Amino acid sequence: MKLANPVPGRPCWVELSTSDVHxxxxxxxxxxxWxxxxxxxxEAGGYTMARIGEDAVAAFSPLYRQEQRAAWTVSFATADADASADAVRSAGGTVLMGPMDVFDLGRFVVAADPAGAVFSVWQARAFPGAERFGEQGTLGWAELRTPDPKGALAFYPAxxxxxxxxxxxxxxxxVGGTDFGGMKEHTGEPTRTPPHWLPYFTVADTEATAATALASGGTPLAPPRQVPGGPWVATLRDPQGADFGIRTP
Known part of the structure; x- marks a missing residue:
């Protein structure tokens, strides 16, 4: 769907930090x-915008620290980034960066929930965030992988x-009773795959897209399967090591 304005609490942007933007x-x-x-x-530091048609849908940025790993970060809309930072701290999370202005585009905070899953919040000004959601090639779902579902249930609604x-x-x-994402208990080795948010991008054919990803240097993490009564899904790792999902509604 086309998004005219960000809805507070909903995913509004997704960006990839990677060792090789090109x-x-x-x-x-x-x-x-894209x-x-x-x-x-x-001063933009190599920030790269991805589009479908003329609509912004995602971004890429270089890794800025030697110890940083390639990863996608999901951003959620907020009406007040400073208030969101306070709420993160009050609920037991950690503010990693910000609140900080990005030119005249908006104000953001990077945070981690109590289990360590990183996310960001975006207070829009000139730039509202993604202009499409749930359409082919765009973010269609966001899933939290965490070893502490009970803690997440207390943290994110607050x-x-x-x-x-x-x-x-x-x-x-x-948000308002309309689902945009989910949560799955994370039982992997923390040093290899720490708690994280996993973006799922909408595709017309999950099996064909997974095959294309593998042919292009990606790695399969979970093969295409149908969620009972729901979409087809698969999870993959891109050539630089960032995990993501694909889904066909």
Missing amino acids: AARAFYATLLG RSETDPRP VLGWTVNATGHFTHWG
């Missing part, structure tokens, strides 16, 4: 049909005002 641009162009352009201003829809073994996150 290679990442080529990989995701092949996979999701075209991208790098901000030429030195910080971002989410609704919770728990069904069976899966928890859905929503």
Whole structure:
């Protein structure tokens, strides 16, 4: 769907920190049909916007620290970044960066929940965030992988005002009763895959897109499968090591 204005609490942007922006641009162009352009201003630090048509849908940025790993970061809209930072601290999370202005575009905070999963919040000014959501090639779902589901259930509704829809073994996150993502208990080796937010991009054919990713240097993490009564999904790792998902509604 086309997004005219960000909805507080909902995902509004997604960006990839990667060791090789040029290679990442080529990989995701092949996979999701993105075209991208790098901000030429030195102070932008190589920030690169990805688009479908004329609509902004995601971004790439270089790694800025030697110990930093390639990863996607999901951003959630907020009406007040400073208040969100206070809410993160009050709920037991950690503010890692900000609140900070980005030119005249907006104000942001990078934070970690009590289990260590990193996310950001974005207070829009000139730049509202993603202009499409749930369409082919765009962010369609955001899933928290955490070893502490109980803690997450207390943290995120307090910080971002989410609704919770728990069904069976899966928890859905929503705003105003409309779900945009979920949560899955994370049982992997923490040193290899720490708690994280996993973006899922919408594709027309999960199996065909997974095959394209593998042919382009990606790595399969979970093969295509259908969620009972729901979408087809698969999880992958791009050539620089960032994990992501794909889904066909």
